[in-house]
Amino acid sequence: MNLKEIQQLIEIVNISSLDEVIIKDGQSEITLRRNNSKVSAVLPTAPVIAQQPVQAPQPAVPQAVQEQPAPAAAEPAASDLIEIHSPIVGTFYRSPSPDSLPFVNEGDKVKAGDVLCIIEAMKLMNEIESEVSGTIVEVLVENGQPVEYNQALFRVKP
Numbered sequence: 001m002n003l004k005e006i007q008q009l010i011e012i013v014n015i016s017s018l019d020e021v022i023i024k025d026g027q028s029e030i031t032l033r034r035n036n037s038k039v040s041a042v043l044p045t046a047p048v049i050a051q052q053p054v055q056a057p058q059p060a061v062p063q064a065v066q067e068q069p070a071p072a073a074a075e076p077a078a079s080d081l082i083e084i085h086s087p088i089v090g091t092f093y094r095s096p097s098p099d100s101l102p103f104v105n106e107g108d109k110v111k112a113g114d115v116l117c118i119i120e121a122m123k124l125m126n127e128i129e130s131e132v133s134g135t136i137v138e139v140l141v142e143n144g145q146p147v148e149y150n151q152a153l154f155r156v157k158p
Contacts, residue, residue, distance in 0.1 A: 080158075084116065090119040092143065102143075104116050104136050104154075137156060
């Protein structure tokens with residue numbers, strides 16, 4: 001299954017009255033559970049990795065924002081930017097192969113649906129597409145680095 005299919009399944013469970021759905025596709029298994037009217041995806045990962053995304057990324061991002069209140073002019077500009085987050089845990093790649101050019105660089109204009117990067121998860125290469133049109137202002141992750149669920153990958157000026 002690719003990322004779009006998983007997102008479609010989450011939307012279906014969100015609008016349905018189902019509380020849990022388990023989907024098996026070959027060796028892959030996806031469990032979607034509804035908690036307090038929200039749907040969460042549980043992908044088959046190591047137990048340590050499955051627990052870290054819930055705790056680590058969410059507190060880390062607000063603290064980083066709170067530590068930089070000094071430049072008053074930079075804060076409004078930062079609020080104009082849209083962050084593109086990782087929908088899964090995996091390894092971040094800027095290009096389709098080691099000898100290829102990156103999908104996007106800082107300053108590049110993108111439109112919704114353009115491929116920004118690849119995240120490898122469980123030996124599957126998942127293309128991450130832009131959900132907004134705009135200009136890439138900042139690439140927040142280095143090539144080959146591990147990323148967590150909901151970690152900011154790019155900042156885009158719409």
